[in-house]
Amino acid sequence: MIEISKVVVLGTGVLGSQIAFQTAWSGFSVTAYDINDTAIDQARLRLASLVKTYRKEVPGADAGQEAATLGRLSLSSDLATAVADADLVIEAVPEVIAIKRATYEKLAQLAPSKAVFATNSSTLLPSALKDFTGRPDRFLALHFANSIWKFNTAEVMGTSDTDPAVFDALIKFASDIGMVPIPIHKEKAGYVLNSLLVPLLNAAADLAAGGYAEPHDVDKVWRIATGAPMGPFQIYDIIGLNTPYNILLHGDAHAQQIAAWLKDSYIDKGKLGVASGEGFYSYPPAN
Template structure:
């Protein structure tokens, strides 16, 4: 069955930072949006955090108070996957980056979601081909990869696997545009897609320059900002993304390619083992005030 050309009900699986921001973005764009998670506590925390986010946006003049109210009216939160999946037009899975968990979710979505519904994964490392078969509708499965912070970052990666239908691609691209994002289409699955491959190449060179004593971390970051006009340097960016996430992406890429050049960096791994994860932990490459 062909996917619908108009999406009215969006279901987001996972109430973490990414899932909740994706949901608010969809609600702000006018879609009825449901956030589903197995833990009521995470749903409650997400609802409170999203309310805080829109309050800040209203206070800063970036969002009208009436727009915020209407967005929250469109948001729903539920632990009942069976009930909310049954009415979804488009599902965005933003659960833990573990393949076995994602496969189980897509298997359930394949059973519960309407036949026309598109099933997308927000994964930055796992291509949708790994979960498409479990869904029973591989032609309606793709990656829709948002970037953190979702409310700010304009780009989204739409990644098709070999069996993704053109109708699914077209509808996913149009949904991304309706959310105020600029979709980039990736026609072949490759580890890291495009953005993470570009980011990884810069990070790898920065780490090599630091390890070789060529320049200090601070000067490497300053060069990236001032000479290349990057908004932040590679070490600052790693701290923002989270060093655990950087390390996980490297592990997943290396597992997929087996190329020694893609092996995780030991200096990053050492910081992760020490609990120094970047901004979210208060220290990483740099130290941050709480």
């Protein structure tokens, strides 16, 4: 039987920080790892912001639970120390296959044999990474949506090598941390969420990059015509522009043109989305 009590999250960006915080909030011991002390300092700021967000948006949040959560959550820039006794390692490093593969090659040497590895990749298939893990039978995808505390799906997708007991254990773990598990029965690029979402975001970017309509007007049409609470460019800002940029950069020639537009018009100007205070929209500083 697979028991999960000690969880490590690799990568403390927007979603990695959320995964770490939500997991600690749900009672697990969590270590959040990143590559250097500068990244760890940024992670502390993100976690402090999440305390304020949970206080405002999560029913029943109080000072006692916030303190307990932070007490269960530690930060480290030493990978060997971070994973030394891990039961589950959730990888949330940048969506670049070379970075992910290199991460797993290191992880395979350092993590105990009991540890299950899970990638939070939003677009890459786990089979593209399994041979670098050193334990393909204990490896699968566990994909979260952004704003994890309210958009609480967790897509679980294995490979042909994934042990069914590992798959079932991750379904249970997802439920234990307040997610709604979505079992995916065979590999599908984009999983469920991004199979639906990425074409929408790409179509929106194509309209704006091509000069057909302004981002705010694209959002306005989508919200009014469908009743959706947010338009695609509002979603871009929540995700953060770096992730879609990295995905588009590795696409076809047209996708690379859109990536160049994102970079020149927004990313190079420091407009990265909600996390930077400005993207397609401007955001007031958190109180």
